[in-house]
Amino acid sequence: MPSDATVTAADIARLAAVGRAAVSNWRRRHDDFPQPVGGTAVSPTFSLAEVEDWLRGQGKLADSPVRERVWQTLRAAASEGVDLADVLTFAGAFLLRLRDDPGHGEALSGASDDEVARALPEAVRALPGGVEAGPGPTPPSAVPLARALSQLVDEFGVAETFEFLRTRYLEHHSRRVYLTPEPVVRLMLELGGPARTVLDPACGTGTYLKTAAELFKDVDHLLGQEIDDTTARMSAIQLALRGAPAEVRPGDSLLADAFPGRTVDLVVSNPPFNDRGWGYEQLTGDPRWEYGLPPRMESELAWLQHGLAHVEPGGHVVLLMPPAVANRRSGRRVRSELLRRGTLRAVIGLPPGAVPNMAVALAVWVLRRPSPGDTPADDVLMVDTSADPENFHKTALGAWRRYAKGKPGGTDSSVVVRIIDLLDDEVDLTPARYLPQRSTPTAEGSFVAAREFLEKKAAELPEAVAELSALTQARARADVPMTTIGELAKAGVLQVLRPPAKVRMGEGGVRVLTLEDVALGRDPSGTAAPDPEHVEVVPGDVVVSLAARHPLARVITEEGPVLGPGLALVRAEPGRTDPDFIAGWLLLGAQGAALRSSTSSARFDVRRARLPRLAPAEQAELGAAFRKLTGLEAALRDTYRLGADVLRLGLEGLGAGTLRPSG
Secondary structure, eight states, X not given: OOTTOEEEHHHHHHHHTSOHHHHHHHHHHOTTXXXXXXXXXXXXXXXXXXHHHHHHHHTOOOSOHHHHHHHHHHHHHHTTSSOXXXXXXXHHHHHHHHHHOHHHHHHHHTSOHHHHHHHHHHHTSSXXXXXXXXXXXXXXXXXXXXXXXXXXXXXXXXHHHHHHHHHHHHHHTTTTSOOOOHHHHHHHHHHHOOOSEEEETTOTTSHHHHHHHHHOTTOOEEEEEESSHXXXXXXXXXHHHTTOOEEEEESOTTTSOSSTTOOEEEEEEOOOSSOTTSOTTTTTTOTTOTTOOOOTTOHHHHXXXXXXXXXXXEEEEEEEEOGGGGTOGGGHHHHHHHHHTTOEEEEEEOOTTSSTTOSSOOEEEEEEOOOTTOOXXXXXXXXXXXXXXXXHHHHHHHHHHHHHTTOOOOOSSEXXXXXXXXXXXXXXXXXXXXXXXXXXXXXXXXXXXXXXXXXXXXXXXXXXXXXXXXXXXXXXXXXXXXXXXXXHHHTTSEEEEOOOSOOOEEEEEEEEEOHHHHHHTOOOOEEEOOOTTOOBOOTTOEEEESBTTSOOEEEOOSOOOEEOTTEEEEEEOTTTSOHHHHHHHHHHHHHHHHHHOOSTTOXXXXXXXXXXXXXXXXXXXXXXXXXXXXXXXXXXXXXXXXXXXXXXXXXXXXXXXXXXXXX
16 A cells, blocks of 8 residues: 555544544644645645554554555545546445455455456456446556455455445545435335335435345345446445345436336435426426326426336335425426325425435425225325424324324324315415414513523623723823734734635535624534535634624634635634734724725735734733623623513513513
């Protein structure tokens, strides 16, 4: 394996089983921490060998360095003109050969490089185990890669080796590959199961098929189709290495169905949403449109009917759907037909955030293909799980099982609606429309608790004001030399960092500190997909708004989030500059920029912000004063927020009759 392998801060964090903020702290606090050998100032790279030695010497090495070296070997192979995904599928093909012929790895370990090079094409000429996608091109560095893989297999086994490589690949390509959260996947499978045969026509990374193999003990066959060839190969390899009876093929399921005429017990999928190029013109007369031609803008209804065409009579189709499918005017005809034939059995609204990278709360549609002679169902189960996000799986599955047993029993989160009541001009299948309106917490106890909390916070205001009494009038000093943030950054006293040019908000599980979070003094509320260019915020950082119309500067006290759009970060070297001192002068500069700005798009240039050159003790004194002022601001903000809550609860209580004047 290469001795010059490099790692990022995120890789180091994995090796030590810590957050990236801890790695940043080590770099600042330990003079002997390895120096960067490449990368950028925002995303430096380090020698893996040096990092490994340092972590081992500190007793912080938690993960196997062999895994990191194999991953770096794989990345090195990809730098030679072969796509990383192709290198990964080559690795998967080789691992499949090792699984089917364990002695092959032992034979390679004792062979010369030339002998290994001659043997490799035969080893990976096809993917065994029922895989339908080819292995892709052979990378130039196939020999060291094969040796590295053999070493990792000895430690973890073939399935876990590929799972590690696949997971790392997905982390680096989160924008290319979409992952459905495991709780949602299990819920959908349990709604449609148990099943012996399962099809996912848009299988992506194979999550539904993999989970089905684990969940259904008697599963005989798993079918999957994925439009992206690379993703299809990875899914096929993953399933084959786990011994799942799977068949995965590349291609577009709507335009080039890989399994024509084949039916299964369960079709389950998270199909593409809002796809205008799904094939409306080419598929106008397709026999799959048994419930009506899907409108041009309703690709979801095309996937729904594709699933019904592949399911056995009495079998289920369970799909993840955007909320607009339930009430878009263009889809009324198809929705009406699904209801009239008793095919649609349930619509289950998921809580916001159940699928993190979606801006809207999705819904699960459960359909059953009627068997010949069946009496059409005359009702549909509607479930809304948004009131209890932590237990949405239990709420949804409990309501479905009661309904399936003929004991629906309406609750606050579920109701059975007659089909005749749904067949109006709108045919709206939004669950919340048919559930009773949940009462808001306007009881007297809530009002009293909020009022008492407000009184407590208001009583703390005099203390916050009193702390400012120590600030006395002083004569202005004109002899203090001034500098700028930019000059201090050039001198290495501090760093000025900014987030990537494009942060794809709402598309992953990485916590993001937004401009609004800083303005309101609240915890990070945004999310984004993982990105190696993210700037992770650590305690002591000063976050400042780049928008001149929003003059803000805050010292961060907790680690974890990454920097969001519209913000910059000033990171001082510990002991050389006081963070509160920097924040105070940045806020002064930002307020000046706000007064000077003539347009709403004016920007605050952080590097040009001025501050005095003072000794550390004087900085700390001024920093403490700035901190008292911002503390008063936070107290006033909290008091205003609580006052607004008391006002709202009081108005609602008087209106609902749960509150009345006491005298």
